[in-house]
Amino acid sequence: MEKQAYMLLALSHINRVGRRTLRLARLLGETVDFSSCTPRDIQKMLEVTPEAAERIKNEFSLQDAVMRAQKWAAEGIDVLTQYHSEYPNLLREIPDPPEILYITGNKDLLHRPAIAVIGARRPTAYGKNVALQWARELAEQDVVIVSGMARGIDSEAHRGALAAGGATVAVLGCGVNVVYPSENRALTVEMRRKGAVLSEYPPGTEPMRGFFPERNRIISGLARGVLVVEAASRSGSLITADLAVDQGRDVFAVPGSIFSPRSAGCHWLIQQGAKLVQNIHDVLSEYPDLISDTNENTIYAGATTLPPLTSEEKSVLSVIGWDAMSYEDILCRTSFSSGYLHYLLLSLQVKQQITQLPGPAFIRLGNKKDV
Incomplete structure (x- = not known):
């Protein structure tokens, strides 16, 4: 140093x-x-x-x-100040950059193109699915996923990137050697090994309520754009989105049900000028330098290599929406027998059109073309 x-x-x-x-x-x-x-x-x-x-x-x-x-x-914790060449250049540009960063993990990730993925701490099944799947697909395109390791959308975003074997960075509202929330212990260990965990608070610092709004400026500052998956009308994610605008970052919002209070914040952002996005291509299209010919051809490759849907499968898929639907509701809305419906639901899962949740319940997967 x-x-x-x-x-x-x-x-x-x-x-x-x-x-x-x-x-x-x-x-x-x-x-x-x-x-x-x-x-x-x-x-x-x-x-x-x-x-x-x-x-x-x-x-x-x-x-x-x-x-x-x-x-x-x-202990594997590095200290970075603005005197260091390893200090992320994007953070130097924001109005109030942290003077000191503590980091454990891969420091090189701080210099790669990144998208922040944030949202509700108590998301719907739809929100969890979008965060997990989109983070995985963005990571597959060599985009670093930045988030805050909070419950809900943040954690799902980190998991999605790791599931793809991709890169992800967590910005904490506590010391980098403190696990918060406690249920993320295993995720934190994996992040330290395969990604990076950083904070402007010294190691050993316990989380405090006021730290989280402060760390949000670092989440948006590290990224070229901020993707809000789900957010209520009063949400910390809206604070991050506001900071992103002040920092000159792009803001993307995922639409949801007009009846879901957890999507109200996203809809408000769209009304204020955030870009409505329905798949990762809507995000990546803002950054042509991130899309090579190979990547552009593979963004939807998984959908085109799957067998086409039968008419019966399309009929079942048409009644399954972006919110979780119980098996009983699907049975009531279709004309198939219980045994045959089980077969069709299993086939739709194999073709990556839906996923099963506890209950049992089912939810449609995004970013896949109905063939």
Whole structure:
């Protein structure tokens, strides 16, 4: 690490020193040992109160910063500041970039084209299916999936990218060595091995409510566009979308049922000018440089290699929508016997037109052409 990076790291561990103070310290253009400065000089350099200047003088320690960085490096955690060439260039462009990033995993992913996939923490089956499938298909096109490791859409997006053997980055509202939510322990372990996990909060920092809106600017800042899968009318995803607009990023929204409150936020975004998207090609078409001739021909390749649907299968598929439908409801809306309907539902699953949920219930899969 550069000496200036250790200076920022030392400052960041002083109580009540925020991003603004860190930015002013970086802009000094030199390494300053604030423990050797007078409080008055610290006031002038960092534009802080007399009380803060006194605290910085008494608590600043470059030696402690070096020891922390060495300890974290031994644990597989890297520290990046804007002095580092590995600091992501896209983040440098946003109005309020993090001065320090802590990362575990593959740092190279921070420099590859990425799309952020975000949404509701309590999504519908439709939303989960879209997040999982679209993230998988985007990852198959060499797009890095960025999200926030939250319950619901975020977690499904990470899983989809990993299922494709693709790349994914999680931006946390806690330390990178803290598992949150607890049910994502296995996913977090896999992310650290196959993707990357990063945060602007030091290792060991427990999640706090205010951290999550702050980290949203990093999620959108790392990506070229933000895809909102499901969001209520009052949702943190709308905050991220708003930040994306301020950062000059594209915003994409997946439409849902007009009766679903979890799609109300997406519909509002579309009314405000977000691009309505119905498949990953609608997203990738905004970035011609990401679509090679090979990729363009393979986006829908899975659909064209499957056997065509029979008239009976089309009849069943026509009654299954984008929200989960129970087996009993499907049986009532079709004229087939129970035994034959089981056969048709199984065939539609094999042809990747629907998927089965607990219940049993069924839901239509997106991005597949009805043949």
